Amino acid sequence: MHLRPLDQSAKLKDVLYEIRGATLTEAARLEAEGHAVLKLNTGNPAAFGFEAPHQIVRDMIAAIPTAHGYSESQGIQSARRAVVTRYETDPDFPVFDVEDVYLGNGVSELITMVMQALLDEGDEVLIPSPDYPLWTAMTSLSDGKPVHYRCDETQGWQPDLEHLESLVTPRTKALVVINPNNPTGAVYPRETLVALADIARRHSLLLLADEIYDRILFDDAVHTPLASVAPDLLCLTFNGLSKTYRVAGYRSGWMVVTGPREHAAGFLEGIQLLASTRLCANVPAQHALQAALGGVQSIDALIAPGGRLHEQRDVAWRGLTSIPGVTCVRPDGALYLFPRLDPEVHEIHDDARLVYDLLVSEHILLVQGTGFNWPTPDHLRIVTLPEARVLAEAVERLGNFLSSYRQ
Numbered sequence: 001m002h003l004r005p006l007d008q009s010a011k012l013k014d015v016l017y018e019i020r021g022a023t024l025t026e027a028a029r030l031e032a033e034g035h036a037v038l039k040l041n042t043g044n045p046a047a048f049g050f051e052a053p054h055q056i057v058r059d060m061i062a063a064i065p066t067a068h069g070y071s072e073s074q075g076i077q078s079a080r081r082a083v084v085t086r087y088e089t090d091p092d093f094p095v096f097d098v099e100d101v102y103l104g105n106g107v108s109e110l111i112t113m114v115m116q117a118l119l120d121e122g123d124e125v126l127i128p129s130p131d132y133p134l135w136t137a138m139t140s141l142s143d144g145k146p147v148h149y150r151c152d153e154t155q156g157w158q159p160d161l162e163h164l165e166s167l168v169t170p171r172t173k174a175l176v177v178i179n180p181n182n183p184t185g186a187v188y189p190r191e192t193l194v195a196l197a198d199i200a201r202r203h204s205l206l207l208l209a210d211e212i213y214d215r216i217l218f219d220d221a222v223h224t225p226l227a228s229v230a231p232d233l234l235c236l237t238f239n240g241l242s243k244t245y246r247v248a249g250y251r252s253g254w255m256v257v258t259g260p261r262e263h264a265a266g267f268l269e270g271i272q273l274l275a276s277t278r279l280c281a282n283v284p285a286q287h288a289l290q291a292a293l294g295g296v297q298s299i300d301a302l303i304a305p306g307g308r309l310h311e312q313r314d315v316a317w318r319g320l321t322s323i324p325g326v327t328c329v330r331p332d333g334a335l336y337l338f339p340r341l342d343p344e345v346h347e348i349h350d351d352a353r354l355v356y357d358l359l360v361s362e363h364i365l366l367v368q369g370t371g372f373n374w375p376t377p378d379h380l381r382i383v384t385l386p387e388a389r390v391l392a393e394a395v396e397r398l399g400n401f402l403s404s405y406r407q
C-alpha cells in the first residue's frame, strides 16, 4: 500500500512558537535519562508550587454535576456578568454589558478567533517587538502580515511611538498592545496609552489590548486599561485566569468589546460565527471564572514587597545584572525577565543554539529572545516563578556558563 506523504500546510510556514519549541524534545530526552531539568520556559504557575485558590476549585467541583451540557457560545450569563462587575469598579473603563463579553478556552483561543474573523490576505497588524509570539503567529495563520513596532530597551521597553506610526499603511487594521508586557515586564504609563490611542484614532485602527497580567504589578506600578483612554474607539480587551489566578490548566479567559460597534457589525458577526463553530468554552472552567472574579484578589500578597513573586523578581534581577556583560530592565509587572547579553562581551550569533547548549550543559531551559520576534540574537527570557533559591542558583549557573561560552 502506498501512503501519500503528509506535510504540514504551507500556512504554518511563518507560525513560530519557540516557548514550547524544539528544545523541549531535548529536555524530554534529558529527563528520560534521569536528569532534572529546570524549565524556565513557560509562565505556568502550577509547575512551581502555586496552588489553585481553593474557592475556585470548590466552586468548579460543585458545578461539575450540572455543567456537562454545552453553554451559549459567548459563555454562561452569570460568568459574563462577573466580568462586567469586575470592570464596573473602574469608573474610567467604558460601560459594557454581558452581550459584549466572550468567554474562551484561555485568551489563546480568543486571540485565534479574533484574528481569523478580522484579517484578509495582506492585512497588516501592528505588534510589539518583542512580543508574546501568539499574536504574530495567529496574524500569519490568518493570512495577515505582522508588522513589528520597536519597544525601546533604553526607555524601559516603552513602545517607540514614532517608529510605530511610521509603519502604518492603508492595509493596517489593528494595533496590539500587551500591557503589562510579556516578555519585558514593562508597564506603560497613562501618557503612553493615550499616545497609542491617538495613533489608533488618527488611522482608524482596531485596538487589541492583551492585559492578562493587569493584576501582577510590583512596587508603585499602576495599570491603566487601554480601553479606558479610548472609549471612542473599538477596543477588545483580553484577560483570563491563567496568571492572576494561577489556574492556567483550566483554560479560562475572557474578551470584552468596548467602544462604537456600528462600523464593525460585520467583524463582530464574524467573531460570533467563530464562537459558535467551536460551540462553547469548557463549561466547568466558566464556573471557575465566575468564582474567581467574585472572590478576593489573592494575588495581592504574592506581589507585595516580601511576597513570593516580588522576592523572586528581585533575586533573579539582581543575579542577572551581576553577570558581566548582562543588563536587564527591572520588570514592573508580569512574570518574566528579558536580559540583554552585550554583544561586545558575549558574541552570540545564534540564540537558539545558546539556549540548546545551556540546556545540554546546565539542564536549564530558557527561551531565546528571537522567539519573541526580537530581531537580534542578544536576549533571553527567564520565567520568575521558581522559588528564590532555585532562581538564584539557576542564574548563577547561567553566569558561569556564559563566562566560558563562545560561538
Ligand code: PLP
Pocket: 043, 105, 106, 107, 108, 109, 132, 178, 182, 210, 212, 239, 240, 241, 242, 248, 251, 252, 253
Ligand atoms: N497573552 C499573554 C501576554 C501571555 O503571556 C499568555 C500566556 O502566557 C497568553 C496571552 C495566553 O494565555 P491563556 O493561558 O489565557 O491562553
